[in-house]
Amino acid sequence: MSRIIIIHSYSWEDKDIFQAILMSSGCPPQSPAVAKSEVTVEGECPLLAATFAYWDNILGPRVRHIWTPKGDQSMFLSDGEVTFLANHTLNGEILRSAECGAVDVKFFVLAEKGVIIVSLIFDGELKGDKNTCALSVILPQTELAFYLPLHTICVERLKHVIRKGRIWMQKGYNIISVLSLEIVPIMELLALMKSHSVPEDIDIKDTVLNDDDIGDSCHEDFLHKAISSHLQTCGCSIVVGSNPEKVNKIVRTLCLFLTPAERKCSRLCKADSSFKYDTGLFVQGLLKDSTGSFVLPFRQVLYSPYPTTHIDVDINTVKQMPPCHEHTYNQRRYMHSELSALWKTDSEEDIPPETVIHTDETFTPDLNIFQDVMHKDTLVKSFIDEVFMLKPGLSLRSTYLAQFLLLLHRKALTLLKYIEDETQKGKKPFRSLRNLKTDLDLTVEGDLNIVMAFAEKLRAGLHSFVFGKPFYTSLQERDVLMSF
Amino acid sequence: MIGSPDVVAFTKEDEYGETSPDPWALPKEFSVPLHPPCDSNPWSKTSYAKFTKDFILISEFSEQVGPQPLLTIPDDPKVCGTFDLNYFSLRIMSVDYQASFVGHPPGTGYPRLSFVEDSRVVLGDSKEGAFAYVHHLTLYDLEARGFVRPFCMAYVSADERKIMLQFQELSLRFSQASECLKSGNRRAFAKELQRKLRDLEYTHSVLQREEGLQREAAPQSMYSAHAVEKANELANVEKSIYEHRDLLRQISSYHQRPRRDPNAVTCHKCITECVSECEKLLEKYAKLAKPFTYSDKGEKGEDGQGQIDHEGGEEVDAEDDEGVKRRPSYTPQLIKAKSAKCFDKRLKTLQELCDDTFYNATVELLKDTERCFRGDLSYLHTRRLDRALRKKLRVTNFLFEEDLRDDDEDEGGTLRPFCAVNHAVDNFTLTLNPPPIVLGPEPLELDALEPPDPLDPASETSHTHESELGLVESHLESSPSDQTLETQESSEETKGSFSSDKSGLGQAEGQQNLAMTSEGPDPDSDLTPDPDQNTDLERESSSEDIETTAGEDEGDQTPVSLLEVMSELEGREDECEVVTNGACEVESDLLVPLDTACCMAQEGFLYEASAPETVPRFGQNSNVQHDQTLVVNQEPQALLPLQDDYTVGSSCPESPAAGLELPVGLLGDAVSRTSVEDGSDCTMSASTGSDRAASPLGYGGVVTLRQRKRAGQGALRFVRQYPFAMQALWCLLSGRTLVVLGADEGRVRRLVAALALFVPGPGKCGERVQAWLSCPFTLTDLQRWKLIGLQRVASPVGSSMLYSLSRYSRYISILDADQKTLRCPPYHGQLLANIADHRTYIRRGSTYFLHLQSTLCHLAAKAFLFTFTHHLHLPVSFTEGPEVVEGRRRCFLQEQLGLGEEDSRILLYLSQLITQQYLQPATGSGAAAPCFSFNYTTSVFYKI
Incomplete structure (x- = not known):
């Protein structure tokens, strides 16, 4: 049974009383209706729950929606606990003085509860009032080392969906449907990274660099081009092919040139099924389908923090995106276009598709983003020759x-x-x-x-x-x- | 006529436009900026914070005034600037997550202490541009509400990414600090409980006596209101005693609870000590089955107070160790019925809440943390990666890199493996799950956790078994810095005393053995004459046969003494090789598992490599026969053991002055007996120059990264000022000794410090560099030192120095700092063009140092490649002779690496050093004695 206690004013001394009340009841006053979505995720999802909470001007922190992965989990949190934790993320935010539209990130490691919480705090309009809201992701504390390298990826993706959600809230629509567009893929991403991420330490024996000769598994110039372009695009590459072993060997080879933390943000391909492209990873291996093709989502590739190198191990081709400044500019133009399209939407039912290139006449992105590697280098060339x-x-x-x-x-x-x-x-x-x-x-x-x-x-x-x-x-x- | 105001109204298009904005245009607050400010200035992201640099803030959630800042590290108001610490404290404390219920939970009779784990939060104030890692902890205070005092320690930075990317390191550091504070607090809390119990017992005895008196005074079965009140008071005190005893029991059981925090950092030594002390206390008070022994004792004497005090003092004395006697005994006080829990009481300070030792240790740890994380993220990040990569490059690190371990200490790049109160490293464990580091690979930390030398007195004495609960005077264990100092001093004293003996022995050995052998000490070494006498002798001999320089007439007049040495060496070459192989077998296990066959096969190359190049020249320019060894492997007296233990000439003396003093007798005698023809003395004078601090070299310290960075400025100045800088650098990089001659010690030292950056394998303490020498040098010195600062004097000593310069000029290059001239062989290569271009636009020394580091790293990589490419050193078939292999090697240098002859010489020299280091890695100093080689090339005189 839930209780609601309203205290109109309190002194600093009463803080303990609050805590005592909360603790004695086992969980905080729970609002009567907290909607919950169960998400089916393949494999072990390290994420315990995601929540959307907001600061109600009467009730204080209040949870609006909970997403939980369906299936076996190493740790279980009851809805009450999730609510308690989600509310906690808004503690102190009554003092928030951020600029309108700013999304602040808070990161909690709560050993007492054995969880880590990532909260994105933002302002949004609910029922005509400006409210402080929090979109949070809860993971077990044991996953701290696993999660930390992926933090930036998750935060950047969530930030963008919050931008979209704020527009939706402004229009008086339900933000949950928009947030679900990114919460679910993030659950999937974390589950896949749990099983298929590149290890921190790569044995050179599993890479092309252990071959007796440069021509053993790759044509010389292909390897040179691949590594050179991979380095020119900040270590961000996708490796596609039909043979998973071949793909993974190149993935590992490229990962040799990354830092250990970046390797943890890289993914091998799965032999029996195809993964979809995930924005933000450094290197990812992707398998072609039975027809020998792989569909690369334009939007997701453009939303990657760095330009990407596209390596096809079947036909030994290397293509690369424009350099960082061009990539960033294109990315922002696209984001702007996407948000504008959302702003112009008339109905809640019409959440625009993720591909908005046809909806905005003022912006025509260059779809031919992967170009040949134009610039030759001497650094990688001599390294490959010599190693x-x-x-x-x-x-x-x-x-x-x-x-x-x-x-x-x-x-x-x-x-x-x-x-x-x-x-x-x-x-x-x-x-x-x-x-x-x-x-x-x-x-x-x-x-x-x-x-x-x-x-x-x-x-x-x-x-x-x-x-x-x-x-x-x-x-x-x-x-x-x-x-x- | 239309006036200007009317026109203006139509010209303000913007304002006019704003009045009817496009209703479908995306408002700014929902959009993403196309050109954010960071595009026009990537450094601006962190520039709008109101504080100048990162700092650590300790705040408290005071029950009286709310959140308040207590302390900042560094404690300098300039650091925080106009940043509102009060507001920020309020912000960071308001996210406090301490589910610490304290009070009477249902079903328990006594108040319960809740042991909550620390929580860690990263949050920010985007408007203020301030972000923080906040570590929340709870301390115990008997007088506080619920006995708890919430605190937090925050690392405040303007760079959010810096905090998130270093979260685990920060967490580990602050966990250490928190554990330290909490350990001290538990002891202080137990001490406070002890005092309180004694007060209560005393109060109880007083009340009991009063109640007894009243009972006796009152008529039987009649109790006055006063007596009833006293009885109630007594009962309350008794209850309070039980409660406090229970609190003591609870605090004693702190360590028995399971830890929920996998990232907590625990020092087992602290735990063991605390547990044992708490148990002692607990036992002491548990003994009192009747808790009111005071009353019994009090009743014995007429003057109860005095008696109790006295006995109380004795009680402690009897139960505790000797240390207690030094401590003023505590006088129990009467507790009033209504204890004060109101706003007029003074709350304990953080220092009072924790034991002084622990508080100070925590502050030190936090200071160290602040220092460790100081600076821009890009530099910290690269430094971590740099270190992690260099750990994989043990084979070549010695060439141009500073020592990794010393870098740790100097830069504070890694985590200290000690608990904050400096318990030994073997006690330090990360509970359950040591957190991996995000930016730097784990070996970085694992390496730092290596146990200290068991013989290190610091680690043995760092822990004392004195009580830390306050029963005994807590003796501050020596701080890390103190320990280091003491240890260093003592070890250096020892080293100094041994080394001076050893140097003598080494010299004596040198007369009989070749470079890489190490035999027993020569009994003759005891016959070393008095140093003063020896000095005189040598000075006399130094005026012997003057020779022409190689540049003036080459080859023909090779010094007799040198040829003798060479022929002597030639005869012993086989012996040398055998020993070298042996050394390889023993030591190779310690190295990176490279293929030793490659190096082994290179021995021939090592000692003969330059023969094909030099033979034709030698043949052309001199009458020396071809079969003669053209590379002098080692001067007889300059033996390897000598190199390591020879403190006189080395740059690691026990004191700065001593570092420059040479026990003339030992070396001089050896030299004079070995090769009288050398005719030089080895007297060095301790410098009293005022500009000593200019150079880090030659004063005994390990050369640190910071010193090297500072030297980068000098190097850049040298490159800019001297058009022939490239030639000088080539000499150093190709192993030719460079002598910097000058009258002004400061200038010479600065120049030497700058040029030392280019000396391959300078040694941990710069053993290959002699920053300032006031006497003539010998051939031995040339083998030992690759860069020498030489004093120019006008006295007779000066003339002998000039003589030695002229005599050895074919083996050395001379840079005259006063005349700004250089005499050295010509260099026409391209390899160094990039680091010695006097037209460079590099503005700062630190930038030049970075550029230099990457160029030298590139050189080291090429040398590594050359050294370990098998087919360059091994015959492909049996039919192949050494000439073919040599040809392949030369072809590789010229065609694959595109190096000319002079550039190749650099690589050959570096490769030679790598091979030598690889085969003899355990020389300790990290500066393997290079083979002494020379060739007869005409020197050229350069001047500005």
């Missing part, structure tokens, strides 16, 4: 790889520092790209791209800062020309 000279089976190649990665990381930091010095930490525009190339031995375009990609991961927005202005100018010129 196969070392005897396989020993740790020689691993050591040489570590040396190569050390060089790249150091070059990236040097480049970042160089730009920092030149621009007084961004206070002045950067005008000395030519000097940078000469001074840091990055005159080959491919080399510069690789090092810039590493630096972009260290300092988000670096590409836009360095290359953005000419790019935007060229876009403006293009628009002007097209208007004639």
Whole structure:
């Protein structure tokens, strides 16, 4: 039986009384109707529940909806406990003074309850009132190490669905249907990552770099192109093919060039069934269907935080998306377009499809986003040439790889520092790209791209800062020309 | 006529436009910005916070005034700037999750302490641009409401990503700090309970006596209201005694409860101590089956108070150890019937709530944490990755990288493996599930958790078994820094005393053995004459035969003494190889499991590699026969054991001044007896120059990353100022000793410190670099030091120095800091063009250092490749002779790596060092003695 206690005013001393009341009742006052959706997820889903709560001006924190995965779970939380935890995420948010539209992230590790909670706090309009809302995801504390590398991916995806949800709330529609669009895929993502993520430590023996000769499993230039493009796109790649072993071998090979945390955000392909593309992962292996094709969702690929390299191991082709600054710009244009389409929707029933390219006449995205790798490099080329000279089976190649990665990381930091010095930490525009190339031995375009990609991961927005202005100018010129 | 105001109305298109916005246009608050501010400045994301740098904030949820900040680390108001700490404390404490019910739960007679686990929260205030990792904890206070005092420690940063990406490291650090505070608090709480119990017992005795008196005074079976009141009071006190005893029992059972927090950090030593002390206390008070022994005792004497005090004091004395006697005994006090629980009481400070030892240790730990996480995320992140990768590069790290372990200490890059009160590392475990690190790979931490040297006195003495419950005066265990200092001093004293002996022994050994052998000490070494006498002798001999420099007339006039040495070495070469192989077998297990066959096969290459290159020249330029070994493996007296233990010349002396002092007798004698023809002395003078601090080298410390970064500025200045910098760097990188000559010690030291960055395998303490030398050097020194700062003096000593310079000029390069000239062989390669371009636009030394690091890393990688590429060093078939293999090697350098002859020499030298290091990794110092090689190339004189 639920009880509702309303206390109109209290002093700091009464905080303990509150706690005592809450604890003695076992759970907080539960609102009469908390809707719940059970989501069927294949495999073991580490997520315990997701909740949507809001701050009711009379009742205080109140849970509106709970999503739970259906099936076996290592830990069970009753609805009361879920509600208690969800309410807790809004504690203190009465003091919130964020700008309108801001989405703040709170992350709790509650050892007492054995859970971690990720909460996204935002403002939204419910029944004509501005309310503080929280979309939360609850996981067992034992999954902390598993979850942390994936935190950014989950948060970014949830942030965008919240943007859409806020529009829906503004229109007086039910936000739950919009939130479900991303909550369910995130449950699926976490379940798949639990079973198919790339291990933190990769044995070089499971990769192409252990082959006796460069031509053993890949044609030389294919491997060079694949690794080079993979590095130029910030370590973000999709590997498609028909043979799962071949795909996974390339996935592992590419993951050798990632940090351990990034590897945890990478996924192998599954032999017996095909995964769908997931936004935000670094490397993912994907199997073609029986017809030998794989449908890549344009929107999801564009929403990835970094541009992506597309590697087809069946036909040994490597394609890549435009560099970071272009990718970010396209991504924002697309997001803007999607939100605008939602804003223009007349009916709650018409949640626009995720592909909005036909709904907004003002925006025509370039669908041909994967292009040939244009820029050759010397860094990867010489590495590939040289590493196969070392005897396989020993740790020689691993050591040489570590040396190569050390060089790249150091070059990236040097480049970042160089730009920092030149621009007084961004206070002045950067005008000395030519000097940078000469001074840091990055005159080959491919080399510069690789090092810039590493630096972009260290300092988000670096590409836009360095290359953005000419790019935007060229876009403006293009628009002007097209208007004639 | 239309006036201007009328026109203006039509020109304001924007405002006009705003009056009728498109109803279908997406409002700004629902949109995503196409050009967010971070695009125009990626550094701006963290720039709008009101504080200047990250800090740690400790706040309390006070029951009197609500959330309040208590302490910031660093304790500098400038750090927080105009940031409102009160408001932020309110914000972070309002998310407190302490489900700590304290009170009388149903069915229990006594108040219960609830042991709640800490909670961790990351939250932010996007408007203020402040984000925080907040660690909530609860401390116990007998006088607080429900006996609990909620606190939190927060790491406040303007960069949200920095906190999330380092969540586990932060969590681990703050868990350590929290455990430390809580350990101290439990002890303090138990101590407080003890006092309270004694007060209660005393009060009970007083009340009992009064009640007895009243009962006696009153008529039988008649109780006055006063007597009833006293009886009630007595009953209350008795109840209170039981309650407090139960609290004591509860706090004693703290460690018996199962921990729910898999990320909690526990020091077993702390637990054991606390448990034992609590048990003692518990036992003491449990003994009192009748809890009112005080009354019995009190009744014995006429002056109850005095008696109790006295006996109370004795009781403690009797039960506790000797340490108690130093402690002022506690005087029990009468407790009033109505204890104060109101707002006028003063709450204990955090320091009072915790034992001083623990409080101070926590503050130290937090300071260390602040220091450890200081700086930009990109640098912290790269540093972690850098370290993790370098751990895989043990084979080449010695070339240009600073020592990893020292980097830990210097930069605080990893977590301290000690509990905050400095209990030894073997007690430290992560409960249940050690959290992996997100950014840095786990080995990074695992390595840091290596147990300390069991012989380390610090680890043995760090723990004392004194009570920490307050019954005994808690002795502060020495802080980490104190310990380090003491240990260092003592160990260095020991090292110093041994090493000076050893250096003598080493010298003596040097007369009989080749470089890589290590035999028993030479009994003759005891005959070493008095150093002063020896100095004189050597100074006399130093004026012997003056030779021309190689540049002036080459080859023909090779010094006799050197040829003798060479022929002597030639005869012993086989012996050397045998020993080397042996060393490889013993030590290779310690290394990365590389293929030793490759290196083993390289021995020939190692000692003969330059022969094909130098032989033709040698043949052309000198009359020395071809079959003569052209690479001098080792000067007889410069033996490997000597290299390691030789403190006189090394840069690791026990004191700065001592580091530059040479026990002239030992070395000088050895030299004079070995090769009189060398004719040089080895007297070094301790410098008293005022500019000593300019160089980190030569004063005994391990060369740290910070020092190297600082030297980067000097290196950049050198490259900019000297057009022939590239030649100088080539000399260093190809193993040719560079002598920096100058009159001004400061300038020479600075130059040496800058150039030391380019010395391959400089050694952990820069053993291959002699920052300042005031005396002539010998051939031995040239083998030992690859970079020498030499004083230019006008005295007779100066002339002998000039003589030695001129005599050895064919083996060395001379950079004259005063004249700004350089004499060295010419260099026409391209490999160094990128780090020695005087037109570089790199502005800062730190940036240049980073650039240098990556270039040297690239060189090391190439050298590694060259060293361990099997087919370059092994014959493919039996028919292949060494010439074919050598040809393949040269082809590889020229065609595969695209290196010219001079550039190849760099790689050959580095490869030689790698091979040597690989085969003899256990030399300790990390600076393997390189083979002493030279070739006869005409030196060129460069000047600005």
